[in-house]
Amino acid sequence: MPPTLHLWTPGLFDFKGGIQTYSSFLLEGLQTVLPGATLRVFTLHDAPATLPTDANTQVSYHTTGSVPTRLRAAAFAAQTSRAALGDRPDLIITTHVNFTPVAHALKRLANLPYWGVAHGFEAWEVAKPQVRRGMAGADKILAVSGFTRDRIRQSQSLQNLDILPNTFDSRRFQVAPKPLHLLKRYGLRPDQPVILTVNRLAAGEPFHSYDQILAALPTVQTALPEVHYLIVGKGDDRPRLERLIADRHLQDCVTLAGFVADDELPDHYALCDVFAMPSQLEGFGIVYLEAMACGRPVLAGLDGGQDALNHGELGALVDPEDVAAIADSLVQMLTATYPNPLIYQPQALRQRAIDAFGQQAFQRRLATHLTAQLAPHFQTQTDQLRPA
16 A cells, blocks of 8 residues: 655745755655655645645645744644644654654654654754654654764764755756856956855854855955955845955955845856855755756865765865865865866766766665665655656
């Protein structure tokens, strides 16, 4: 008999952050590798009007996005619990560790198995004891990277950890020349070296990768006077960032592009010569994959980008706190002297990223995990998986 799965996620349609993007790929993967399964998707924040209206007998959607914010978490817990006790699903998958306490209660009450997905800092240092118990009681915690797995293991000593890395849509991100309309928009020349960061501008975060690039920029300018730094993203840290740029007299070589729609993001990757985000807070970083799929060299932090860059095989890894190392790596990458020839072979770099992290690779890994959990129901579909 085909299995029934419940997928709990913060959202799929209203906002496309990292967890939401991962959740979308996970849902697509479940439909592909379990074509006969019944999937019930529960989203915390999506507005009802954003849910798909096309008929799909395999998938149904349920949301609490219309409930007032202060009551929403409780409404979501009640909705998912009621549905799980009624359906008795073969597996519950939660794409945020904050949902695991409810899943843990259901496991204790009705012996319902569940997985949790751990992304980044929200799972590295968990203060709430109920979330720690929820993570410990899961049949499996799927970390999006070995780095995240190791951080959780250090803080909680869990034995139920495994890995299901991020993926991306390689069809959207292609190798292309610098777009003329963006050169015109930002007042750049085609031969002008451009560094790009795509990151939320969150004032409350303890570390900002764009601060490190700004600190390295004067050194980069010494070697490449016409270098330009483009920061894509919105958030409440923009006023501080604007003051920092002004205080360092970098207004002429830095552009804050603000929010960029999804359909313009590939063109922004194509505009740059190096994508740089030496972060301490990335559990994986889908943006690294997107940039590489566009054939662009990538600079990432040792603390968060090592999995996406396959431990340096696909790009440059630096200590995110070492401004001198960041500056030196950027100069080498922009002058084609960095000692990794792959980053200067756009099509080869793109293919390596697809081979390692494309949707086909993601779905094969997912099928392996599901085979172990749902052995009575599941037949591996590896020969039928859609190419990435």
